[in-house]
Amino acid sequence: MTTVGGEPILEVEDLRIEQPRREGARTIVSSVAFSVRAGETVGIVGESGSGKSLTARAIMGLLPRGVAASGAIRHDGRNLLELSEPQLRSLRGRRIGLIMQDPFTMLNPLQRCGQILAESLPSGRSMGRRERRLEVARRLAEVGIHDETVLDRYPFQLSGGMSQRVGIAAALARDPEILIADEPSTALDVATQQEILAVIKRLQDARGMALVLITHDLRVAFSICDRINVLYAGSLIEAGEAAALHSEPLHPYTQGLLLSEPPSDRRVQRLMTIPGAVPTADQVTGSCAFASRCQWAAEECRRSAPPLVEVAPGRLSACARLPEIRSEMADLRDVALVEAEAPVPSAGAALLVEVRDVRKVFRGAGVPALDGVSIELRAGESVGIVGQSGSGKTTLARILVGLERASAGSITIDGVPADDWPALRPADRRRLRGVVQMVFQDPYSSLNPMRTIGWTLRQAITAHDRAARNVDAQLADLLRSVGLSPDYARHRPQLLSGGERQRVAIARALAVRPRLLICDEPVSALDVSVQAQILNLFDELRAERQIAYLFITHDLAVVRQVTDRVYVMHRGRVVESGATSAVLRDPHAEYTRTLVAASSTTADR
Template sequence: MTQHSDGHSEGTGMRTTAQDTRQPLLSVSGLRVERQGPGGPRTVVSGVGLEVAAGETVGVVGESGSGKSITMRAVLGLLPRGLTATGEVRYGDRDLLGLSERAWRRTVRGTEISMIMQDPFTMLNPIATCGDIIGASLRRHGGVTGRRALREESVRRLREVGIDDATVVDRYPFQMSGGMRQRVGIAAALAGDPRILIADEPTTALDVTTQREILSLIKRIQADRGMALILITHDLRVAFAMCDRLHVLYAGSVVESARAADIDAEPLHPYTNALLLAEPPVDRRVGEMVSIPGSVPAPDEVAGGCVFVSRCPWATDVCQDGTPPLLEITPGRWSACARLTAARTEMTRLRERAGQDLPFSDDTPEKQPVLSGVGISKVFTGAGGGPVHALDDVSVTVAQHESVGIVGESGSGKSTLARILVGLEKPTTGTIAIDGIPVTDWGRLSRSDLRRIRRTVQIVFQDPYSSLNPLRSVGWTLAEAITTHRPDAKNVGAEVERLLDEVGLAPAYAQKRPAALSGGMRQRVAIARALATRPKILICDESVSALDVSVQAQILNLLARLRDEHDLGYLFITHDLAVVRQVTERLYVMHRGRVVESGATAQVIDAPRAPYTIQLLASAPRAESAWLEGTGRRDD
């Protein structure tokens, strides 16, 4: 790291230490990314640096908007149009930033450095078979030619990533599960035998069991090949289990850098400390989740001071008097906090207090169910014409002010059940009642009953962006929800402001469109729209699974407050046991369309009886490398 005379620093301070004397394969220093626009350049990443050696795993962590993915795209020459990078990215004796696109393709990308993306479905060509996808990489980077040779090598590459079925080479991405698609994506990324693999949130879209298997697979392949790995993630538990060293990014800058074990033991920046506190515990339920107020600012909004100043409880005037340099606090430990000495003891106290938090009482009196489903089954017709049993004799109940969880991995039938309960799918067999009205056949409901049901139960989906009209303002969306379900509503504008206030958004957000909002803000709008009918029950279908841990904590706290204020009941669908522990009193565990265990949430999690529940708990991310061990392959 270069230390300038004005106190600013360039790079992350990534030096080899007594713990790590390996020479770096890749060295990044002073990396700056700017967006060109009519108003002049806007900073996206400011002065980032890192190093990674052969066989080493380096983690890049932080919330959405911190600059993680853009930094790695700059390293690989894949910046979107309108973004430019300056600084130095050295691989061997070359500065990669000076390469032409032709040189990138021929000599670096795919052969020396490769990347796997967050969403395997969008990463893979939907109109190409798996064999064609892997074969294209083998031709371009591996020098393999000839149809037969390409097919045989593709089959071998699939075996390396845990797919032993040779017929998979003839399948298309849509014919596979998310876990299998990610395995194919990894095989394609490794086809050129790169020395460095960049993994950008490779398991965010996957359930915990598949996540554990994919991460374990990546670590095994890395060890077998002696390959370097750069892991981008917002999950600190995953980062601690996977990585040797970590860089914590915030608003385009590195605020902390150290060995993963050291950060786990004691973070030395208030932002890292706050991220750790926001992680939901799986072993107990707490009274309130610790969240970071506000959201990540643009780098130019906090230029000239500490980037975390607007959200830091220990900030003073000194934090705005110049950008704090990234300083080496102890050998191999770097922090960019001007008030670390004053805040360090208090940060430790906060972590100790969180670990001793008294359990939250989840005793609730029994009430008459508002939503009930009995003996629900759903049979679809499969690709080959045969039956696919998505649900098999499933029964659930939810009362007002009760919070009930449904947990299970992808394919367990959770979302199918939710869609049936709100009338988006029709059950094959079974009965459903909402607020005392039988609703198994929605087509036979009277208009008044249908209106009553819609005002009783609402659903909040996983992806708020796809569930909101991108062409309409937030205010228009909320007003439509109000007038659709309550045609006699008076002063709709005031009602829109009330809904925004209930979910913690200012009235000015009514004028914004979804694209102008962060993921957490969009989810708040989706919740506000569901509240427009003044429902008794909210079904939350993976509604926090795609959010950063700090934003997730904000939304969970919001849902808890709304529950008390409106006497709401929740049916909370998730694959995250730590989240379900925080928000529910009763729990159903689903596997392959059946409920395999149910009961009080604490009892199911603390003393599971079903083998599948035990397996699910073992798969929940833990901040230790042992979490990755002992994972066997399943049929995806």
């Protein structure tokens, strides 16, 4: 284990990032300062728009064109903001490495992995072709890839977890003393996420390397970081040791983030949410950045920006009212984390979906995507399907809504045989469309950017009922049902936040008054506070409309919060099923135990 100590090897001081514009500079980051020592892991957490990724890019000298940084980023006695591009190029990779969220942005799709890694190696040493290949293979083995055939594959031929490992190997090929990891595991399932974090941590310990982890996932931050810095609207609002911050957050925003996260070990009555959205840095100049969303905000919070000060040994907070509200914050944590009774699956409700021995083999694939899958779902029931990427979850969902056709097996939805949607009578297809609708992971790609929200919802209403009356009134009711005002009908998708777009996508699915919503990773791309809002919304809609859910996710904390029963899938098969609370508390299948252990390790390490 690496010993952390000594002087900082990287210091960020009063960092400010702006985008010059004709009408005046736009502030993106207004005040960020932190340091990193050799062997230390420092986390930077915050929601989208907080400025964390641009802070990483400023350190690397990779800010987008037209965006400028001021202040100081000190490394090895030099301010990196004052270096020329050739000087920065000599630092990148050799002294400071970078891992991006999407490995495909780091890996040239036209090069084989072996060539990518060979070009990343230090240039000072001359090696022959065989020696270079052996060195590249050794670098792959460092990140847990022992199959040398990966060297001859292109990035698109690898899984997400495998390509991320190659990206890590490339980032570490020149043996940097500091590694910046920007959301390195966000898009990965829980088991692969744990593997990637373990790889990074093992290599850090072996090399004595400093690590700066940028993430919006608090469970990841607490599992791997020594210290954590919390960013909000471009400002640093809290900092401290990870364990201390986890046990007692000392800023209302940090507490809001913690309580928005579904607990990994229990189901709660209702997730705490943070109202509104993250403002821009310019919108909160001269006041507490969090005042507009804080339940404890007072006039003094709106009158001036509180400084970041030491409020306990090693703890910094920018909350002017902390001494007054600290005990109230503790009381709220106690209330928010009270465990709810596990729902009892209903056996008496009518069978809505019956899947029997379904197989799906894609053309050219040697292994079936689905291999004898059977599931049941009753009216008003919420059922989860969990498993790693490639387990067959999404393929099953697409078959259920007619976007794919099963190779074998039977599917019945509300009494209608649904094995082959194209072969159905038009009347049966319309009936099924009225029974089942789908909510996708990325709401933006499923909404027409050229059309207003009102146009999209009107189309959904009239497509199901061409003789529909009072369409505008129905549209307004749909928006209200998902927590949006009717005014949103005038907006286009690009003007909405991620959470608002997902609400619109849900409203569109509700337009036909379905009895079943199939939700394919509907919150995995959202910030934790927005995720909490959407999960609470699903609970409310279920209570109000008696809708059934088939909830597909790789997040066990999410599935615990919103489902009654769960099916665990692995390599196209169901390996375990039962009441969600029972399966997650006492898993029987080895694969389920692996998933639960990975989720618990990430949450509680």
